[in-house]
Amino acid sequence: MATKSLKKQNKELANTERQLEILSNGIFGSDELPTFAKKIKETNQFPLRPKKLEVLQLNLGYMCNQVCEHCHVDAGPDRKEIMTKETMIQCLEVIENTKATTLDLTGGAPEMNPNFRWFVEEASKAGIKDFIVRSNLTIIRANKKYYDLPDFFKKHNIHVVSSMPHWTRGKTDKQRGDGVFDKSIKALQELNAVGYGLPGSPLKLDLVYNPSGAFLPSDQVSMEKDFKKALLEDFGIQFHSLFSITNLPIARFLDYLIASENYEDYMYQLVEVYNPTAVENVMCTNTISVSWDGWLYDCDFNQMLGLKVASKVKHISDYNEEVLNNREIMISQHCYGCTAGAGSSCQGTVA
Amino acid sequence: MADNTYYDPKDLRKFGNITEWSEELGTKFFDYYGKVFEEGALTAREKSLIALAVSHVVKCPYCIDAYTKDGLQRGVTKEEMMEAVHVGAAIESGATLVHGVQMMNKYNKLSM
Numbered sequence: 040m041a042t043k044s045l046k047k048q049n050k051e052l053a054n055t056e057r058q059l060e061i062l063s064n065g066i067f068g069s070d071e072l073p074t075f076a077k078k079i080k081e082t083n084q085f086p087l088r089p090k091k092l093e094v095l096q097l098n099l100g101y102m103c104n105q106v107c108e109h110c111h112v113d114a115g116p117d118r119k120e121i122m123t124k125e126t127m128i129q130c131l132e133v134i135e136n137t138k139a140t141t142l143d144l145t146g147g148a149p150e151m152n153p154n155f156r157w158f159v160e161e162a163s164k165a166g167i168k169d170f171i172v173r174s175n176l177t178i179i180r181a182n183k184k185y186y187d188l189p190d191f192f193k194k195h196n197i198h199v200v201s202s203m204p205h206w207t208r209g210k211t212d213k214q215r216g217d218g219v220f221d222k223s224i225k226a227l228q229e230l231n232a233v234g235y236g237l238p239g240s241p242l243k244l245d246l247v248y249n250p251s252g253a254f255l256p257s258d259q260v261s262m263e264k265d266f267k268k269a270l271l272e273d274f275g276i277q278f279h280s281l282f283s284i285t286n287l288p289i290a291r292f293l294d295y296l297i298a299s300e301n302y303e304d305y306m307y308q309l310v311e312v313y314n315p316t317a318v319e320n321v322m323c324t325n326t327i328s329v330s331w332d333g334w335l336y337d338c339d340f341n342q343m344l345g346l347k348v349a350s351k352v353k354h355i356s357d358y359n360e361e362v363l364n365n366r367e368i369m370i371s372q373h374c375y376g377c378t379a380g381a382g383s384s385c386q387g388t389v390a
Numbered sequence: 391m392a393d394n395t396y397y398d399p400k401d402l403r404k405f406g407n408i409t410e411w412s413e414e415l416g417t418k419f420f421d422y423y424g425k426v427f428e429e430g431a432l433t434a435r436e437k438s439l440i441a442l443a444v445s446h447v448v449k450c451p452y453c454i455d456a457y458t459k460d461g462l463q464r465g466v467t468k469e470e471m472m473e474a475v476h477v478g479a480a481i482e483s484g485a486t487l488v489h490g491v492q493m494m495n496k497y498n499k500l501s502m
Contacts, residue, residue, distance in 0.1 A: 207467060250463065257463040261435070265465055307403055 042106055044115040045291060052294045053113065055345040062288065062372040066303055072310050075374045082315040087368040089337075092360060093325040095139040096339060096385070097130055098122070099149040099158070100331045104181045107202075107215045109249060111343050113290045114147040121151075122331040127158045129333060129355045134165045138360060139327075143385065145173040145339065150185060163195040171198045173247075173385075176226040177219055189226075189233045198243040199235060200282070200385075201227070204251045206269035214251035227276045236278040247387075249284040253301035255308060255379055256283040259388045282387030285309075287340050287376035309375040317382030320389035323368045329355055337368045339385070344373065402452045435464050442471060443478035 045053040052058055066072045079085045100121035103114035122130075134142060142162060149155055149172060163170060172192065179188045192199055203223060204214045211220035227244075230236060236244030246266065250256050263281035270276040286292045288305060296302040323337040327348075333355040336342040350366040352359050382389035409416025427437050438460045445453035461471050 205465065210467075252462060254459050254462045257465070262465060304399075311403075 042115075044101075044106065044113045044117055045294060046113055047115070047117040050294065052290065052297075055343070058289055058293055059344060059346075059371060061293065061297070066306060067372050072306060075370050075372050078310070078313060078375075079315070079318055079370075082318070084315065084318050087318070087321070087323065087370060089364050089366065089368065090324045092137070092139050092327060092364060094141040094143055094322070094327075094385075095134065095137055096143040096145060096326055096328045098328065098330050098339065098342060099144055099146050099152040099155060101147045102151045103147040103175065104151065104178055105148070105175055105216055105219065107291070108295055109214060109251070109286050109292045111287055111290045111292060111340060112147060113343070118147065120331045121153075122333075124154050124157075126331070126333045126355065127154055127161075129358075130329060131158075131161055131165075133355060133358045134162050134167065137167075140167065141169040141171060142167045143171040143173070145385075148175055148178045150174065150178050150188060156191065159191075159195055159197065163197075169198055170196065171200050173200050173202075175215075176201045176203070176223040177215075179226040179229060180222040189229050189235065192230075193233050193235070193242055196242070198245070199230060200245045200247060202249070203227075203246045203266070204249060206266055206273070210251050224274050224276065227270070227278070228274065231275075231277055236276075238277065244278045245280045245282060246278050247282045247284055247385075249286050253296055253299065253305050255285055255312065256383075259283040259381065280387070282385070283381075283383070284385070284387065285376045285379050285383035287373045289340060289373050290343055306372070306375070309379045312380045313375060313378055314380060314382060314390050315378075317378040317380075317390040320382065320384075321374070321377045322384035322386070322389070323377075326385075327363060335363070337366075340373055340376075341369055344371070346371070397451050399451075399455060402455060405452070435466065438464055439466065439470065439474040443474040446475050447478040447482050 063074075067074050076085055079087065098112075101112055101114045101118035102116065102121055103110075103112075103118070104116060106115040142165075144159070146152070152158070159172070174188070179185050201223075202215075203211070205211050208220040211223065212218065227236070230244055233242070234240050235242040248256060248262055248266065256262065259281060262283055266281050267278070270278070288296055288302070288309075293302070296305050323341070326338055328336040328339045328342050330336065330342050334342075335348045335350070335353055335355065335358070336346065337348060341347075346369040347353050348363065348366055349369055350363050352362045377383050377389075380390075406420070409420065427434060427441075432440075438457060441453065442457040442461060445457050458471065
């Protein structure tokens with residue numbers, strides 16, 4: 040289990056250009072497998088263009104209390120990239136005027152941003168329909184100052200979306216670190232205790248499942264059934280929906296795929312189960328992702344690859360939804376991750 | 391790899407190619423195969439575990455790779471997988487041992 044980010048370790052793959060090079064060469068450079076652009080051209084879906092903007096996703100920083108092996112953000116305690124209050128103020132102006140119906144805060148652990156609570160309080164005033172915080176759960180138990188987060192979330196009617204790779208301790212800890220499972224269980228019980236995740240409760244608690252290894256997630260509905268049964272029977276925990284997310288071959292997961300000699304097989308598998316129907320609803324078609332320093336991206340994955348939006352408007356300080364909606368979406372071979380099988384997005388399957 | 395071995399893991403990706411040399415039979419086989427693994431009286435998960443056990447009994451390295459990955463995708467735990475392998479092994483060793491009765495019968499018949 041790694042304890043430092045790729046960046047801190049000065050690993051080759053901390054360099055986003057190197058990641059893009061790997062994704063463009065090898066099996067894709069030699070035409071052994073078709074590039075994503077070539078694949079979507081087959082069904083006249085190139086270039087990929089945005090539809091109606093629905094989700095504004097803000098990355099409040101790459102700092103995290105965990106160092107998960109699959110993390111596409113390469114987040115960890117050693118990452119110092121944190122959204123400043125000045126950038127948050129620029130985001131608030133956008134939030135007040137956006138047509139998006141979902142505001143999605145992510146990280147790292149967004150709660151570790153020192154201005155997180157102030158920002159949530161301010162942003163909730165805009166009355167956006169669905170206000171999501173992506174919480175890794177263990178942060179709630181990481182330090183006394185976070186113990187009241189369930190109540191804070193409840194006060195602002197936050198929709199909590201949390202990661203949980205498996206309902207067994209072994210698999211969870213292997214992917215996310217020792218002790219993560221027990222802390223996550225405790226945090227889920229505390230969220231349940233204030234009303235989150237209970238049947239019929241307006242306090243939404245959803246879980247995110249992503250595979251702990253070089254394989255794809257299976258059917259979201261049957262996984263949800265298995266998760267619900269196991270968590271309820273073993274720990275009395277309830278939640279609303281399970282989103283199943285495919286690991287995209289970037290950052291730490293790409294590093295893992297290469298080191299474990301699974302990269303080629305994994306890419307073959309992604310291409311093999313490519314689903315053109317999923318392309319219709321990939322999240323980059325309804326999302327704008329904002330980085331900690333205010334740059335704009337088609338999605339969180341493009342953000343981590345340094346692929347800024349192909350638009351005149353590239354920064355939150357110049358934000359203009361109309362201009363942004365006229366862009367072409369930046370793609371590379373990692374996009375196969377979102378179009379595999381039933382598709383994958385921050386909201387789960389899309390096809 | 392694979393130049394001097396009978397099995398190459400990459401050949402599993404080419405399994406579908408068998409249809410090229412006999413389209414009708416190949417297509418019929420894959421249709422049948424797909425149908426067998428659909429959710430039915432048994433769940434797809436149960437079928438995956440049966441397939442994993444049989445893969446070991448018929449000692450098919452391609453099948454073992456395929457159904458280990460399939461199990462992981464379905465959230466099957468390693469304990470469940472190993473128990474399935476033992477079920478296959480128990481039947482296989484039982485099948486050997488039950489022939490011991492034949493040996494005993496023959497022994498008794500030939501002996502005074």
